[in-house]
Amino acid sequence: MSTKAVQEVQPSIIKDFKEITKMRLALSVVFSSVAGYLLGAETIDWSIVLLLSLGGYFMVGASNAYNQIIEKDLDVLMNRTKNRPIPAGRMSVTTAFIIATVFTVLGLVILYNINQQTALFGAISIFLYTxxxxxxxxxxxxxxxxxxxxxxxxxxxxxxxxxxxxxxxxGTLFALQFFWxxxxxxxxxxxxxxDYKRGGFFMLPTGKQDRGTAVQTIMYTIWTILISIVPVLGITGExxxxxxxxxxVFLLGLVMLYYALQLFKKMTEKAAKQLMLSSVFYISLIQIVYVLDKFIR
Incomplete structure (x- = not known):
């Protein structure tokens, strides 16, 4: 194989590996996990942070690889997923399964080395998702x-x-991210x-882009905001x-609520995309504020 061909193959393999494990999503999960650790730790043990980051990445990567194996025939039908490694034919199901299995074992072993409960919740996560x-x-x-x-x-x-x-x-941290x-x-x-319709996926609560879905979106946004400020009442332990x-935190929630209301008002895909982007910024900023507040207080 020529040098040029090798250079072309290598990025493709790396790109497919990143896509089968959804590296960007996995890194956002690692960010959340580390934020939770910093909130709970009395003294920071950076070896635990490293183990948590690696274990979290492996567990999410495994879940996503299993997901893409199961949905390979449906991914072909949707524009956003038809170029994924398996439906596009760049990766075999066997290869993806090996990656998923290795990631599962590594993730569980690493999280178990932190403590048993962490490994248990990691296992529950991968089971429920897959x-x-x-x-x-x-x-x-x-x-x-x-x-x-x-x-x-x-x-x-x-x-x-x-x-x-x-x-x-x-439990409070779980509830916040759950409702969000x-x-x-x-x-x-x-x-x-x-696109989801082409794949036969039912993602909206009413099954349609209607007022009912928009209203429920607003309600769950309000629940998220309320839960986010509960710790100020002093009823959530440490x-x-x-x-x-x-x-x-409340003002950040109002920004997301504004975009949820805009979705109800406009009922457009553009408004939905703006709400999605605001929600991503919201959860990241909330976690940063929580952590900074602990160390500044």
Whole structure:
């Protein structure tokens, strides 16, 4: 093989590996996990941070690889997924399965080395995403509810990694990220409605781009905002929030609520995309504010 051919193949292999494991999504999950760890840790152990980051990345990568194996025939039908490694024929199912299996084993072993509870929640996450959420996507809009469970685990996983305990604190972090996922994923389901329809996926709560979906999006956004400021009341154990931080968190929530209201008002794919983008900025900024508030207080 010529040098030029090798140079062309290498980026393709790397790109396909990143796509089968959804590296960008995995890194956002690692960010959430580390934020949760920093909130729960009395003293920061950087070796735990490293293990949590690696274990979290492997678990998410495994879930995504399993997902793409299961949905390979449906991915061919949708514009956003037809060029993924498996449906495009650049990667075999066997190769993808090996990657998923190796990632699962590595992820569980690494998380187990932090503590047993962290490994347990990691295993629950990969099971629910692969064996429950993925099959349900073509059957019922309730799939989003199930998918929100593994999606909410990373933030609380960090706290459990730091404390080896599950209580009101990680429960609150879980609830925040759980409710946030509904406006986030419904916004995605809205602007990708036609593409999802081609694949036979039911992502919107009413199954349609209608007022009912928009109203539910607003309601879950409000729930997210309310949960985000609960720690300021002093009822969430060691998870605390200063008044200044709570005001900032509340204002950030109002920005996302504005875009949810805009979706109700305009009912357009552009409005849905704006809500999705605002939700991504929201959850990242919320986690940063929570962490900064702990160390500045």
């Amino acid at each position: 064996c429950v959420y993925t099959p349900l996507k073509t059957k019922t809009p309730l799939a989003v509810f199930v998918g929100a469970i593994p999606g909410a685990i990373p933030f609380m996983l960090g706290w459990v990694a730091a404390t080896n305990d599950f209580g009101i604190e990680p 996922q509904f406006p986030h994923f419904w916004a995605i389901g809205w602007f990708l409605y036609e 998870l605390k929030l200063s008044i200044v931080a709570a005001i900032i």
